[in-house]
Amino acid sequence: MAKKRVTLVTCAQYPNLSEDEAGLVDELNSRGVDARIAIWNDPEVDWEEAGVCVIRSVRDYAAHQEEFVQWAHQVPRLLNPADVVKWATDKHYLLQLEERGVPVIPTTWLQPEQKLNKHQVHTRFPASGEFVVKPAVSSGGREMGRYDANNGTARTAAITHAYSLLQEGRSVMVQRYLSQVDEHGEYSLVYMNGVLSHSVEKAAMLTNPNTTEVQADEEVTGNRQPKPEEWMFGEKVRSAIHSMIKDRLGHDQHLLFLRIDIVPDGKGSYYLMEVSPVDGSLYLRTREDGIATFADAICNRVFW
Incomplete structure (x- = not known):
């Protein structure tokens, strides 16, 4: 019996995936999967034969959004689905989530x-x-x-x-700009198949307002236990995303992966900064079993 094939999708800049995902292919193969890596816009790739495709290190999609969305709709088995890719690659989605009661940064x-x-x-x-x-x-x-x-x-x-x-x-x-970002950093809640996997704290990316150069400093991450109120806020956002996808896009499955970025609002609650169900880092290396956990999440969908 042929093994189930999984193709991890990346870009030319990261032909072997990002450093955070090193070892993911081996983890999948050890679970009886035929795992491989492919570049999303490589004309030599036959996506009909790619099996279940999981978008990961596609850091160049913003420069080729229309082409990327078109590609996503041509892939037979894509996680997360192509309609979600289209929705999530344009931050106008914040307006839709705000309509569903999610507090976002004004x-x-x-x-x-x-x-x-x-x-x-x-x-x-x-x-x-x-x-x-x-x-x-x-x-x-x-x-x-x-x-x-x-x-x-x-x-x-x-x-x-x-x-x-x-x-x-x-x-x-x-x-x-929220001063809370400098004081407390940003928090990322990472979900796999609808369940919170881990939480990460990130230092401010933008540190110098008085410059003519537009430059984002490298993120500093560390694993942390989310506070109950952070978990509750994350669940509110995740539920809103799931219901919106179900109502507007017709998908009723949980997303394979989802990262929700939040920041304290200075009033005892939080603002949603953005969500990442496409290419965003899942900070797998911040937990000891992060790669294995993600491999299990993928296999749960492959063999479902």
Whole structure:
């Protein structure tokens, strides 16, 4: 009897997956699976023969979103499903989750079709304090900048940043920078097949608001036990995502993997920052059995 085939999908930058996922192929093979790795836009790959496909280190999707979504819809057995990929690669999904009662960071949305000039972009920034500018389609904090509204040089850089993205036909998000990120960091809750696997604490990615350079610092992660209120908030977000996917996309299965990023709101609760059911790191190396746990989650779907 032929083994079940699993293809772990990556990009050319990470032909052997990311460092966080090293050993995943061996773990899958040890469970009786024929596991392999393929680059999503490699024309030599026959996706009809790829078996169950699991998206992992596809860090370049934001630069090729339309092509990536088209590819996803051509893969017969994709986890997470192609409709979820389309939904989750554009952060306008935050508006939909907000409609379902999920608290999200207050956001001003700038759209290319508004045809805003630089002055109009400027008027949509906060009058004081720090704020963040980022594209609605992005991966891993790329093309994101933190700016001080009271610093002329930084504000000019923010205008240039946002205007350049709009000129490229890309939607822009403007969010007030939360001091809680510096004080407490961000928390990532990682789910596998609908069950919380582990929680990670991350240091602030954007550390310098007074610069003309848009640069995200490397994340620092550490495994942690989530507080009960964090778990409850994560469950609220996960439930909202699951119900939305069921209602709008027709999928009733739990997602194979889902990362929910949250930050304290300074009022005793949390804001949702973003969700990652596509390429986001699952921080498997922050727990001793992380690779094995993910391999088990994949096999549960393969042999289901």
